[in-house]
Amino acid sequence: MNFETIDQLKRRTFLQNSFSGIGALSMAGLLGGQQNLFGQSSVGGVLGETRHRPVKVKRVIHLCMAGGQSHLESFDYKPKLAELDGKPMPASFTEGQQLAQLQKSAGKLKCMGPRYGFKKWGESGQEISEVFPHIGSVADEIAIIRSMQTEQINHDPAHTFMNTGSIIPGRPSMGAWVNYGIGSESQDLPGFVVLTSEGGGQGQPISSRQWNNGFLPSRHQGVQFQSKGDAVHYVNNPAGVTREAQRGVVDTVNQLNRLLGERRLDPEIEGRIAQYEMAFKMQASVPGLMDVSAESAKTLEMYGCTPGDGSFAANCLLARRLAERDVRFIQLYHRGWDHHGAIEDKFKKTAAIVDQGTAALIRDLKERGMLDDTLIIFGGEFGRTPMAQGSGRDHHINAFSMFLCGGGIKGGVTHGATDELGYAAVEDPVHVHDLHATMLHLLGVDHKKLTYRFQGRDFRLTDVFGHLIKPILA
Numbered sequence: 001m002n003f004e005t006i007d008q009l010k011r012r013t014f015l016q017n018s019f020s021g022i023g024a025l026s027m028a029g030l031l032g033g034q035q036n037l038f039g040q041s042s043v044g045g046v047l048g049e050t051r052h053r054p055v056k057v058k059r060v061i062h063l064c065m066a067g068g069q070s071h072l073e074s075f076d077y078k079p080k081l082a083e084l085d086g087k088p089m090p091a092s093f094t095e096g097q098q099l100a101q102l103q104k105s106a107g108k109l110k111c112m113g114p115r116y117g118f119k120k121w122g123e124s125g126q127e128i129s130e131v132f133p134h135i136g137s138v139a140d141e142i143a144i145i146r147s148m149q150t151e152q153i154n155h156d157p158a159h160t161f162m163n164t165g166s167i168i169p170g171r172p173s174m175g176a177w178v179n180y181g182i183g184s185e186s187q188d189l190p191g192f193v194v195l196t197s198e199g200g201g202q203g204q205p206i207s208s209r210q211w212n213n214g215f216l217p218s219r220h221q222g223v224q225f226q227s228k229g230d231a232v233h234y235v236n237n238p239a240g241v242t243r244e245a246q247r248g249v250v251d252t253v254n255q256l257n258r259l260l261g262e263r264r265l266d267p268e269i270e271g272r273i274a275q276y277e278m279a280f281k282m283q284a285s286v287p288g289l290m291d292v293s294a295e296s297a298k299t300l301e302m303y304g305c306t307p308g309d310g311s312f313a314a315n316c317l318l319a320r321r322l323a324e325r326d327v328r329f330i331q332l333y334h335r336g337w338d339h340h341g342a343i344e345d346k347f348k349k350t351a352a353i354v355d356q357g358t359a360a361l362i363r364d365l366k367e368r369g370m371l372d373d374t375l376i377i378f379g380g381e382f383g384r385t386p387m388a389q390g391s392g393r394d395h396h397i398n399a400f401s402m403f404l405c406g407g408g409i410k411g412g413v414t415h416g417a418t419d420e421l422g423y424a425a426v427e428d429p430v431h432v433h434d435l436h437a438t439m440l441h442l443l444g445v446d447h448k449k450l451t452y453r454f455q456g457r458d459f460r461l462t463d464v465f466g467h468l469i470k471p472i473l474a
Contacts, residue, residue, distance in 0.1 A: 045183035051444030056408030056474075057375040058185070060178065060439060061319050061330045063358060064162075067155065067204050067337030068400070070384035070393055072422050073347050075401035076146045077118035077127050080420040081386050085113030089387045093423045099153075101340070102387060102394045111421065112388035115344040124412030131351040134359035140412040141362055141371075142378075142403040143472040147416025147425035150382050150397045150432050155204045155338070158381035158397075163210045165436055165461045172214030172452075174436060175329035177461045179220040180213075181450045182443060185326035189289070192222040193322055196333040197312040200350025203335035211331060215454040218268060222331065225318070227310035231290050289321055303360040313357030320364050323374060337380055341392040362405055375442050376405040377435070386421045398424040402435070408442040410474050430469055437466035438473070 072078060089109035102109065118127045121139035128136045128144075135142075152158040157167055164171040172180070175192040184191025194211045211222025225231040292300075292307040295317070300306075305313035312334045319330045336350045358378060365371040383400025384393035399418040405411070417427035437447040440461065447466050451458040 045179060045181045047181050047445065047450070048183065051182070052446035052449055053441055053444045055444035056373075056442040057406060058373045058443075059323055059326075059328050059330070060175075060375045060377065060443070061323065061361070062175075062332070063316075063354070063361075063376065063378045064331060064333045065337050065354070065378070065380035066159070066206055066333045066335045067202065067339070068158070068380040068382045068384060068395060069337040069350070070339065070343065070347060071146065071399065071401035071418075072114050072384060072386060072393070073116055073343070074129050074132065074351070075127075075144050075403065076399075076418055076422050077114060077129075078386070078418075078420065078422045081111055081422060082113035084111040084421070087111055089421075093419075093421060094387070097398070099385070099394065102385065102389055109387040111386060112393065115347065122412060126412060126414055129351070131348050132355050134355045138359050138362045138405075141366070142405040142411060143409050144401060144403045144414045145416055145430050145469070145472070146399075146401050146414060146418055147427060147429045148379070148383070148400045148402050148432075148435075149425050149429050150400070153382065153395050153397050155381065155395075156207060158395075159206065159210050162381045162432055164214070165433055165463055169209060170212070170214055171459075172216045172220070172461070173211050173222065174439070174461055175211055175222050175331060176213040176216050176220040177450065178329045178440075178443060180216045180452070181440070181445050182328070184328040186328070187326075189286075189322070189325055189327050190223040191328040192220065192331075193327050193329075194222045194224045194331045194333070195227055195315040195318060196224070196335065197227055197310060197315055197353075198335040199312075200336035200353050201346040202338040202340070204338050206333050206335060215459070216452060222329070225286075227315055228308060231286050289318070289325065292317065292321070299364065302363065304356040311357070312354050313360070316357035316361040317364075320361060320368075320370075323365070323370060324368075339384070339392045340394065341390050343384075343392040365406075371405070372407045374406045375409070375439060377439070378403045378405070386423050396423075404438075404472060408474050410472050413472060415469065415472050428471070431465065433462045433465035434467050434469055436461050438469045441468055441473075 072081065087110065089111050094109060117130050119130050119136060120126065121128050121136035124140050126139040126142075126144060128139060150158060150161060152161045152167055160169055161167055163173045165174070179191040192211065196206060208224065211224070213221035290308070295307070299317075303313045303317045305311050305317060307314055307317065312332065315332050319332055322330050334350075334354050336353065339346050339350075362371065362376065365374055379402030380400065383396040385396045387394070399422060415428060416425060416430055418424060419426045440447045440450060447460060447462045451460045
């Protein structure tokens with residue numbers, strides 16, 4: 001045996017023994033609630049309580065209007081567009097611009113005026129479409145951004161960009177970044193939960209990679225809860241299997257995983273152990289989460305839902321219950337905003353599905369003293385064209401609207417503006433990277449400092465971009 005072989009054996013033994021020690025200490029932290037080698041609690045992220053900024057909010061609820069709701073029928077009224085309804089779209093707006101399905105019709109484009117009237121709501125007098133009366137009733141709580149812009153013009157890549165800050169599929173989602181950075185305070189539920197609903201119009205499919213962990217440790221990925229039936233598949237034990245017996249199975253599997261961890265330098269083994277433990281805890285916690293029998297008739301009436309019916313409103317109620325249980329990042333997708341045709345009829349139907357639940361969630365959190373430490377984000381992956389696509393509108397990336405609400409956000413303000421036809425953001429443009437930077441800021445995180453080393457590069461949610469949307473910050 002030569003000296004090189006001996007050296008390799010020594011290094012291998014050192015790594016095995018070292019990993020065994022790290023794994024044992026980490027495992028002790030996981031199961032006993034103690035801190036691990038890095039000073040993180042069992043549910044803490046890399047930053048733990050040592051944040052870069054003052055913490056304004058504890059959690060995020062993202063209400064994602066999947067399909068891209070039209071800003072021209074929701075939060076950005078354009079009288080000039082109404083005047084030009086049915087008339088040719090001025091070529092100066094669209095010349096050389098990227099369009100989706102309308103690209104080949106550039107010389108025949110016609111303006112489509114707003115399909116509904118707008119009203120001034122609340123003491124702030126914010127202009128919001130008449131098809132959102134419930135959201136209008138909480139206008140003084142929200143900050144509307146009319147100058148959003150994005151980079152991807154088709155649904156799936158636009159969702160990918162909105163969720164991950166990258167056009168490359170497979171990168172970590174913002175919920176995964178948040179849980180990696182600051183962890184979750186929930187002991188018996190995942191730190192990142194996703195719910196979906198559908199109705200009102202064409203429902204584009206949503207890929208599960210939109211809540212993926214990417215290259216971050218797998219324990220940070222989002223967990224989809226079902227809106228009907230069992231929230232989590234196989235959450236209940238089979239007939240004849242007691243909780244004590246299930247505990248024994250989990251312990252045995254984890255012992256085998258720890259033995260494997262002593263022989264392999266693979267951090268995902270610890271993640272696997274954590275996931276088995278979380279799954280076991282969820283068998284006890286999820287039924288309680290879904291049992292809304294203690295909710296008052298007043299609360300159910302405010303949301304306008306039948307619990308367990310799979311509706312967006314029912315998911316909003318569940319979002320509040322998840323927030324109460326310290327889930328860090330909650331994402332609600334409503335699929336039904338892809339209005340390429342019959343927008344006058346279908347937009348109103350979709351708006352009616354999400355309007356009451358959204359406003360109820362804001363009111364409910366405020367009444368419970370939770371709105372001050374919750375950030376709500378409402379909006380889609382892009383907007384819609386001021387030009388008609390038959391009886392609908394096409395995808396649009398140069399301008400769209402979102403609103404933010406909750407801790408650290410000024411209520412009753414409108415930020416940014418589009419041109420007279422709502423085609424492009426012309427005042428205080430806000431990029432998706434800016435949205436991500438502002439979200440992290442409110443959580444106490446400097447978006448430039450939350451990084452992860454992968455393939456020789458330090459990655460972050462905002463890549464090399466991102467500025468705070470300071471005018472809407474309280």
